[in-house]
Amino acid sequence: MTALPLVLEGLADRIRAGDRAALGQAVTLVESRRPDHEARAGALLQELLPDTGRSIRVGITGVPGAGKSTLIDTLGRHLTGRGHKVAVLAVDPTSRVTGGSILGDKTRMVGLAVEPQAFIRPSPSGATLGGVARRTRETMLLCEAAGFDVVLVETVGIGQSEAAVAGMVDFFLVLTVAGAGDMLQGIKRGVLELADMLAVNKADGDNVRRAESAAAEYRGAFNILQPTSPNWRPPVIAVSGLENRDLDRLWGEVERHREIMTGTGEREARRSQQRVEWMRAMLEDRLLGLIERSQPARARLIELEAEVRAGRLAPHAAVDEIWGLMGLGA
Numbered sequence: 001m002t003a004l005p006l007v008l009e010g011l012a013d014r015i016r017a018g019d020r021a022a023l024g025q026a027v028t029l030v031e032s033r034r035p036d037h038e039a040r041a042g043a044l045l046q047e048l049l050p051d052t053g054r055s056i057r058v059g060i061t062g063v064p065g066a067g068k069s070t071l072i073d074t075l076g077r078h079l080t081g082r083g084h085k086v087a088v089l090a091v092d093p094t095s096r097v098t099g100g101s102i103l104g105d106k107t108r109m110v111g112l113a114v115e116p117q118a119f120i121r122p123s124p125s126g127a128t129l130g131g132v133a134r135r136t137r138e139t140m141l142l143c144e145a146a147g148f149d150v151v152l153v154e155t156v157g158i159g160q161s162e163a164a165v166a167g168m169v170d171f172f173l174v175l176t177v178a179g180a181g182d183m184l185q186g187i188k189r190g191v192l193e194l195a196d197m198l199a200v201n202k203a204d205g206d207n208v209r210r211a212e213s214a215a216a217e218y219r220g221a222f223n224i225l226q227p228t229s230p231n232w233r234p235p236v237i238a239v240s241g242l243e244n245r246d247l248d249r250l251w252g253e254v255e256r257h258r259e260i261m262t263g264t265g266e267r268e269a270r271r272s273q274q275r276v277e278w279m280r281a282m283l284e285d286r287l288l289g290l291i292e293r294s295q296p297a298r299a300r301l302i303e304l305e306a307e308v309r310a311g312r313l314a315p316h317a318a319v320d321e322i323w324g325l326m327g328l329g330a
Contacts, residue, residue, distance in 0.1 A: 024121070060175060077115060231266065
């Protein structure tokens with residue numbers, strides 16, 4: 001293997017040593033769209049690859065107001081208290097108008113943010129499909145190389161983000177709440193079909209009975225859905241992120257799922273398929289980037305988009321022309 005530049009060798013060693021400042025620098029590097037940064041990031045990830053893959057990867061989504069950040073904050077502190085190192089990759093929605101992002105997860109996870117065994121990285125979703133940060137997978141690997149054995153990926157809970165995140169984690173948790181009208185309409189069927197578990201949050205105060213009732217209703221819904229694995233039926237429980245109620249039970253289900261999926265070989269098969277899908281997604285991203293960096297192709301693309309928008313040109317014809325302009329063949 002070609003030796004890394006000294007600056008990258010030093011960065012890789014610092015990441016392996018658990019240096020959070022170095023980890024933050026590396027995440028910034030992999031998020032960059034500069035071609036020279038992409039090349040350096042690729043070399044760094046290849047160097048760190050043997051040190052990755054040992055974490056439990058959990059995706060967390062939920063309806064607006066479900067209390068995702070509060071639950072992650074409490075769960076994260078619960079896990080660090082048990083000796084885990086917890087990384088939270090929280091994808092914030094990006095404004096389609098200004099391009100700005102709130103990036104407020106560190107302010108919402110005030111307890112976990114100051115934990116020495118935790119790392120929270122809020123990232124703007126940008127224009128990527130479904131609000132999933134462009135480099136979430138790479139950031140996950142960097143966190144694993146830094147010794148984080150639990151990686152929690154919080155989605156913005158819109159569009160196709162749930163499917164995208166479910167395709168990069170070992171366990172997909174869907175969070176909801178009771179008392180929001182027709183509960184079974186609160187989450188799309190497609191999201192439930194992706195779920196490895198559903199938790200009804202905010203089971204505290206005078207809402208406990210409603211949360212338990214909602215959990216029972218969702219259990220009935222799961223009986224008519226096809227499970228993601230023949231060896232796992234998604235459990236449904238009521239929890240309270242605010243009061244740390246039954247979060248140990250929640251995490252126990254995550255660990256039980258890992259044990260079962262590892263024993264059947266499904267965990268490694270799932271990760272293998274995810275790596276191939278990741279490669280294909282990066283290839284598509286690289287091709288689009290190639291077009292963007294070509295002045296003639298970019299200029300012609302703007303013209304073709306106008307023709308397609310006006311209904312004078314079929315989309316496939318526009319793609320064929322750009323494809324030919326880039327010399328990529330038929």
